[in-house]
Amino acid sequence: xxLTDLSSEDLTxxxxxxxxxxxxxxxxxxxxxxTRGKPSQAQLDLSNALLALPGEGQTxxxxxxxxxxxxxxxxxxxIREIFAPLINVPVDQLVAGDNSSLAIMHDTIxxxxxxxxxxxxxxxxxxxxKFLCPAPGYDRHFALCEQYGIEMIPVDMFDNGPDxxxxxxxxxxxxxxxxxxxxxxxxxxxxxxxxxQVTQALVSMPTAAPDFRIFxxxxxxxxxxxxxxxxxxxxxxxxxxxxxxxxxxxFASTSKITYAGSGVSFFAGSPxxxxxxxxxxxxxxxxxxxxxxxxxxxxxxxPDGVRDLMRKHREIIAPKFEQALAILDERLGKYDAATWTxxxxxxxxxxxxxxxxxTRVVQLAKEAGIVMTGAxxxxxxxxxxxxxxxxxxxxxxxPEEVSAAIEGLSxxxxxxxxxxxxxx
Amino acid sequence: xxLTDLSSEDLTxxxxxxxxxxxxxxxxxxxxxxTRGKPSQAQLDLSNALLALPGEGQTxxxxxxxxxxxxxxxxxxxIREIFAPLINVPVDQLVAGDNSSLAIMHDTIxxxxxxxxxxxxxxxxxxxxKFLCPAPGYDRHFALCEQYGIEMIPVDMFDNGPDxxxxxxxxxxxxxxxxxxxxxxxxxxxxxxxxxQVTQALVSMPTAAPDFRIFxxxxxxxxxxxxxxxxxxxxxxxxxxxxxxxxxxxFASTSKITYAGSGVSFFAGSPxxxxxxxxxxxxxxxxxxxxxxxxxxxxxxxPDGVRDLMRKHREIIAPKFEQALAILDERLGKYDAATWTxxxxxxxxxxxxxxxxxTRVVQLAKEAGIVMTGAxxxxxxxxxxxxxxxxxxxxxxxPEEVSAAIEGLSxxxxxxxxxxxxxx
Numbered sequence: 083x084x085l086t087d088l089s090s091e092d093l094t095x096x097x098x099x100x101x102x103x104x105x106x107x108x109x110x111x112x113x114x115x116x117t118r119g120k121p122s123q124a125q126l127d128l129s130n131a132l133l134a135l136p137g138e139g140q141t142x143x144x145x146x147x148x149x150x151x152x153x154x155x156x157x158x159x160x161i162r163e164i165f166a167p168l169i170n171v172p173v174d175q176l177v178a179g180d181n182s183s184l185a186i187m188h189d190t191i192x193x194x195x196x197x198x199x200x201x202x203x204x205x206x207x208x209x210x211x212k213f214l215c216p217a218p219g220y221d222r223h224f225a226l227c228e229q230y231g232i233e234m235i236p237v238d239m240f241d242n243g244p245d246x247x248x249x250x251x252x253x254x255x256x257x258x259x260x261x262x263x264x265x266x267x268x269x270x271x272x273x274x275x276x277x278x279q280v281t282q283a284l285v286s287m288p289t290a291a292p293d294f295r296i297f298x299x300x301x302x303x304x305x306x307x308x309x310x311x312x313x314x315x316x317x318x319x320x321x322x323x324x325x326x327x328x329x330x331x332x333f334a335s336t337s338k339i340t341y342a343g344s345g346v347s348f349f350a351g352s353p354x355x356x357x358x359x360x361x362x363x364x365x366x367x368x369x370x371x372x373x374x375x376x377x378x379x380x381x382x383x384x385p386d387g388v389r390d391l392m393r394k395h396r397e398i399i400a401p402k403f404e405q406a407l408a409i410l411d412e413r414l415g416k417y418d419a420a421t422w423t424x425x426x427x428x429x430x431x432x433x434x435x436x437x438x439x440x441t442r443v444v445q446l447a448k449e450a451g452i453v454m455t456g457a458x459x460x461x462x463x464x465x466x467x468x469x470x471x472x473x474x475x476x477x478x479x480x481p482e483e484v485s486a487a488i489e490g491l492s493x494x495x496x497x498x499x500x501x502x503x504x505x506x
Numbered sequence: 507x508x509l510t511d512l513s514s515e516d517l518t519x520x521x522x523x524x525x526x527x528x529x530x531x532x533x534x535x536x537x538x539x540x541t542r543g544k545p546s547q548a549q550l551d552l553s554n555a556l557l558a559l560p561g562e563g564q565t566x567x568x569x570x571x572x573x574x575x576x577x578x579x580x581x582x583x584x585i586r587e588i589f590a591p592l593i594n595v596p597v598d599q600l601v602a603g604d605n606s607s608l609a610i611m612h613d614t615i616x617x618x619x620x621x622x623x624x625x626x627x628x629x630x631x632x633x634x635x636k637f638l639c640p641a642p643g644y645d646r647h648f649a650l651c652e653q654y655g656i657e658m659i660p661v662d663m664f665d666n667g668p669d670x671x672x673x674x675x676x677x678x679x680x681x682x683x684x685x686x687x688x689x690x691x692x693x694x695x696x697x698x699x700x701x702x703q704v705t706q707a708l709v710s711m712p713t714a715a716p717d718f719r720i721f722x723x724x725x726x727x728x729x730x731x732x733x734x735x736x737x738x739x740x741x742x743x744x745x746x747x748x749x750x751x752x753x754x755x756x757f758a759s760t761s762k763i764t765y766a767g768s769g770v771s772f773f774a775g776s777p778x779x780x781x782x783x784x785x786x787x788x789x790x791x792x793x794x795x796x797x798x799x800x801x802x803x804x805x806x807x808x809p810d811g812v813r814d815l816m817r818k819h820r821e822i823i824a825p826k827f828e829q830a831l832a833i834l835d836e837r838l839g840k841y842d843a844a845t846w847t848x849x850x851x852x853x854x855x856x857x858x859x860x861x862x863x864x865t866r867v868v869q870l871a872k873e874a875g876i877v878m879t880g881a882x883x884x885x886x887x888x889x890x891x892x893x894x895x896x897x898x899x900x901x902x903x904x905p906e907e908v909s910a911a912i913e914g915l916s917x918x919x920x921x922x923x924x925x926x927x928x929x930x
Contacts, residue, residue, distance in 0.1 A: 121575065126572065134558045135557075141557070180604050343577070344795045365653040367605075371795070373556075
């Protein structure tokens with residue numbers, strides 16, 4: 083049974099039911115927030131040993147460097163050794179930074195605009211700059227482009243990655259296209275995983291711009307929700323083998339491994355890109371927070387230490403995803419009224435409602451005390467061309483709050499759909 | 507007795523003595539480094555309680571915010587409350603950031619170049635940009651300008667601040683002059699303290715550029731070396747009273763209070779500047795390292811906690827300055843062969859040797875195993891017009907190393923001077 087096949091009488095009947103359910107919902111006076119991909123308190127508690135680390139007397143790294151003093155732009159060797167295998171990059175091509183990988187992305191863009199990349203003849207900013215933006219995607223990536231006047235070209239996202247035909251055509255023709263956003267593993271918000279075949283195509287395709295860069299934000303590389311623990315691809319190796327060693331900037335962080343905002347961020351790239359990045363970084367700062375690197379290295383111990391920790395995260399958040407998916411299936415499945423993703427990792431469920439109703443759904447939910455990320459926020463300039471996409475972030479609320487929010491949201495989805503269909 | 511008054515015979519005699527002393531020095535095979543203004547291990551040890559703070563179970567700030575999660579761009583209220591009185595700014599106009607104030611300076615320049623300041627009609631980068639650079643000054647300030655193609659205009663530094671006549675004339679005439687570097691308290695490297703009168707002039711002077719900014723880097727605001735604990739001026743209040751509330755960006759950090767590279771940095775400004783800075787910052791990052799803010803607040807406790815800690819720093823480093831000054835006086839004073847500063851705070855002694863010999867002195871010292879910052883490094887583009895200035899950083903080495911280094915350096919100063927005078 084599809085909503086669009088219902089008779090006018092049946093639709094009216096359904097609307098009456100959902101209106102009643104909605105009135106009940108509003109009466110409950112909920113105050114729920116599913117806006118941001120934030121870890122929950124229970125997840126943060128997993129890393130509380132950090133609060134007393136590295137511990138008094140722990141002042142030097144494995145090489146004997148005093149972590150309390152200036153220097154060491156590339157970051158502590160021991161924290162780089164833990165994360166290099168997890169994101170599948172050579173340890174000497176990995177830089178450990180401060181508390182935010184978004185900040186590293188910002189800075190690489192700024193350096194490229196003002197100085198040019200290692201392959202640029204001129205600074206990017208000497209002419210118009212465009213980025214390809216697979217959408218739905220991460221709103222903060224798009225906000226960075228908007229901030230610096232970089233024109234965003236949306237590209238459709240499919241289950242295994244973005245629209246390669248469109249991408250290869252666009253980059254081959256337009257030398258102003260200097261960059262492309264990618265969240266390769268458990269993409270924000272769809273959960274899509276870029277396959278090796280897709281990745282191969284992206285690092286191999288001819289580009290009109292010699293200084294084209296893929297911003298490979300592996301934010302969820304180890305954030306599995308199932309036993310299918312997809313390993314990170316050797317994207318730098320693939321790019322080098324394809325003859326484009328400098329095409330990829332890799333980013334990652336511990337924001338959703340340890341603490342959000344007090345973790346360690348990472349940059350990786352070809353030797354030329356690492357040298358370029360560190361050269362620019364050395365003008366900006368005399369060194370990263372090495373005490374925090376030591377603190378994290380002592381806490382995480384090894385790549386397996388990280389994997390074990392991530393399984394504990396999964397124990398906390400996977401049930402929330404399962405609950406949310408079960409409620410969506412129960413409430414919306416029979417009407418064929420929406421589609422949604424079933425992610426194997428990451429922090430989001432991407433919900434596509436009836437075309438033209440996402441804004442109304444988010445508004446209805448808000449008035450019922452359920453705050454969702456604004457409709458369209460996963461698209462460049464906040465413009466979802468079909469006004470259908472809603473990002474669900476189930477990690478932060480308590481399990482019962484997730485259930486209540488998704489129940490309420492489902493009511494809003496059906497109510498908005500019947501409104502639209504009856505009006506049409 | 508001045509070196510320049512000596513007869514050729516006396517000069518030759520002096521040179522012979524200094525050559526012998528230098529040969530002995532080289533034979534010692536020293537390995538001393540006086541290049542950077544780094545805290546010593548004994549200073550770092552003062553803050554070792556930080557290594558186990560905030561401590562397990564300490565997860566929220568005074569307002570009840572979980573410091574382990576995202577958010578709070580302006581930084582923890584309690585750390586801002588401790589530092590606001592110390593740098594004499596209103597607490598609500600103070601932002602607490604991550605581990606590097608140099609990084610904040612970098613970012614304010616980048617935002618100004620790419621977006622413009624709160625008072626700019628266009629981004630600074632839409633035309634040529636010039637900065638006034640009182641010199642000798644801080645090499646990393648000058649490196650930021652060089653990195654982004656900002657033309658540096660050197661201005662002489664005197665004992666109580668820079669050449670105001672030159673500055674007021676230049677900024678009145680040239681709208682391309684957008685900025686000026688200031689280290690107001692215990693300037694790097696001269697130790698000069700900007701008086702209220704000088705500051706008043708700087709915040710009041712008419713400028714051709716409506717978006718002219720003073721980069722007020724109060725890096726040594728509480729870093730006293732004597733009982734004269736000069737308090738920070740209310741530079742924001744003075745600027746507002748002069749009708750130029752948005753003229754000043756204030757910077758500070760705990761790099762030389764707690765740990766260098768793992769401390770907390772600060773930005774302060776007018777309400778318009780703070781709003782501008784936070785608006786840009788919010789695109790770059792989801793928040794600062796609030797756990798480190800809490801760690802520092804618990805350790806430092808109060809403004810008086812900081813003052814007490816700084817007195818302990820003074821106990822460790824003031825004797826090194828005294829030693830260095832005593833040796834300079836003993837070895838060089840009688841010849842009138844050089845002048846040097848007697849700082850009441852900060853991290854440096856600025857030594858002016860015989861014109862045209864600084865490069866030679868640094869080279870001689872290096873060959874004797876005493877590494878000094880390169881001659882000219884305290885000047886824009888590394889060019890000391892009189893080749894006379896050498897920056898001495900006595901804090902990091904052990905006391906006996908400081909003595910050995912300054913003894914050796916004095917020999918080099920005299921040897922280079924006699925070489926020059928006999929050749930001339």
